[in-house]
Amino acid sequence: EPEVTQTPSHQVTQMGQEVILRCVPISNHLYFYWYRQILGQKVEFLVSFYNNEISEKSEIFDDQFSVERPDGSNFTLKIRSTKLEDSAMYFCASSKGGELFFGEGSRLTVL
């Protein structure tokens, strides 16, 4: 069964460092998303991406965040200068338009 895959599963970084989280969405999906979940809190929307551009973004998705689809299969989230409060589980999701399918997440720990 097709699935969304994410790498790395866990990344530890120093505050101020750049981090890139990678996702391979389901191959015939057209919409791509990043969500995050801070430990013990709700899953929060960050950004959606369609037709090679951002379609929606939340107030969390400020200038330190960017997304890219560098080729036909990968979808990346870059955090330019990490802060302690960026520590969270980051989930990638994809859809054809409708039901969302999530990856297993990338746990980011900022020290």
Add this chain to the structure above:
Amino acid sequence: KQEVTQIPAALSVPEGENLVLNCSFTDSAIYNLQWFRQDPGKGLTSLLLIQSSQREQTSGRLNASLDKSSGRSTLYIAASQPGDSATYLCAADYNNNDMRFGAGTRLTVKP
């Protein structure tokens, strides 16, 4: 403000019991509502998607209903099993891009 609330926050039942999880949303103008399961430290597994024009969806022992006018959805689990123990999340899709999640109901099914 578009808020999603889930009650109860935690539920413990003996194996074999039928149970209902509740989800309410403040804005009835949703595209669809999706139920997910999340195991500790894991990603979100899609259980059921109910489109705004539908009243319910069924998959195996799961049945989800949607009442847009009252801003409510329920997830019914029949004949619960220990393997059903997980956190169940509902999410309301308001503009086909930005899903709003509830905080979840943590279900424990005791053998």
